[in-house]
Amino acid sequence: MRRLALILTFTTSSVFAVSGTEQPKEVSQAGIQTAFRILQKEYIRSSDLTFDVLNRAALSGLLQRLDFGAELVPRTSEAKSGALSGVQAELLTPQIGYLRPREFTQRETKELEQHLRDFVGKKVGHLILDLRSPAPPGNFDDAADMLSLFLPKGEVLFKMKQMGQTTSEVETNTREPVWSQQLLVLVDDETNNLGETMAAVLRQRKQALLIGSPTRGGAVRYETVPVDAEWSLRFARAEVLLTDDSSVFKKGLQPDFAIFLLTTIKRQVYHATDAKDVKESIIDKPRPRFNEAALVANTNPELDSYLKRSAGEALPEDEARPSDTVLQRAVDLITTRTLFQSAKIDWKRKASGNQEPPARRAIPVTK
Structure with a gap:
């Protein structure tokens, strides 16, 4: 029983007394041990409460309390998945570039730099950086390399505070940045630890606005240790601190512009645009109509559609396509901002010398 007590103390703080109308209080350590002794002796199926079952229950309760701070992962998943990797890059408009790293690796950092230099060469004025990819936890050296593409040389990127250490490791940018233009960052609850760190650093420095939904707060360095032949324990070992030690x-990050999109729809969009243009997910395809071009071609698409629908046939426009509303709103925001900035109003403009023409005098009607 003494050995059992050591395991069960892990879940002490998660057990509460729920009877009565007063505020629940934590059950004492002695109370927990008493409850387990009673269950082992008096429970209708006390033979089911073996030491192995209680051990697994204690570990499950502990991992549930730690949430994403620690988790058991199959050792086969430690290797890179067969999903697509690399940076998805596209010009949504001549002035809006789009970049989405899929796994946040060192190879993708080089691709990211190459695409940024290409955008700069084309004089692209705005960039949308999509950090919503559901990638596994990554290496913070790669996060520092990606951030160095945006931050000035010599600036502190972030700090890493190891458990039990009083001092922090400081990551500093040692190179000149590539991109210094307008930047919007897309985030959600699937943004991994590197993407969340990048978003936090860029917004703290007021170099980017965040659009999307709140992140989960997983900006930590993970360590993975095998526990048996099939499973490994992945747990938070060091915490990311910003320049002000926050x-x-x-806690996570609250976006500057909150826009909710179901995770299932976002993944459908990613899957549909992996082999196509991202622009397809933000532009509605218009229904074919009878116009001058159709008249010249001696066709009538509206009549054709009517006949097909009357015959019960499906039309191309009836097919539901997943739409990335978060990316749509980001493009709308950039377009609106550009429109207002380009509008020049001359508040000191003087009235022209030509006054309004005088009103014509009424001519009486004579009989």
């Missing part, structure tokens, strides 16, 4: 761990 942390987003367990």
Whole structure:
């Protein structure tokens, strides 16, 4: 029983007394041990409460309390998945570039730099950086390399505070940035630890606005240790700190423009645009109509559609396509901002010398 007590103390703080109308209080350690002794002796199926079952229950309760701070992962998943990797890059308009790293690796950092230089060469004025990819936790050296493409040389990127250490490791940018133009960052609850760190740093420095939904607060360095032949324990070992020593761990980031999109729809969009243009997910395809071009071609698409629908046939416009509303709103925001900035109003403009023409005098009607 003494050995059992050591395991069960992990879940002490998660057990509460729920009877009565007063505020629930935590059950004492002695109360927990008493409850388990009673269950082992008096429970209708006390033989089911083996030491192995209780051990697994204690570990499950602990991992549930730690949430994403620690988790058991199959050792086969430690290797890179077969999903697509690399940076998805596209010009949504001649002035709006789009970049989405899929796995946040060192190879993708080089691709990111190459695409940024290409955008700069084409004089692209705005960039949308999509950090919503559901990638596994990554290496913070790659996060520092990606951030160095946007931050000035010599600036502190972020800090890493190891458990039990009083000092922090400081990551500093040692190179000149590539991109210094307008930047919007897309985030959600699937943004991984590197993407969340990048978003937090860029917004703290007021170099980017965040659009999307709140992140989960997983900006930590993970360590993975095998526990048996099939499973490994992945747990938070170091915490990311911003330049002011603040942390987003367990807090997350609240976007500047909150736009909710179901995770299932976002993944459908990613899957549909992996082999196509991202622009397809933000532009509505108009229904064919009878116009001058159809008249010249001696066709009538509206009549053709009517006949097909009357015959019960499906039309191309009836097919539901997943739409990335978060990316749509980001493009709308850039377009609106550009429109207002380009509008020049001369508040000091003087009235022209030509006054309004005088009103014509009424001519009486004579009989």
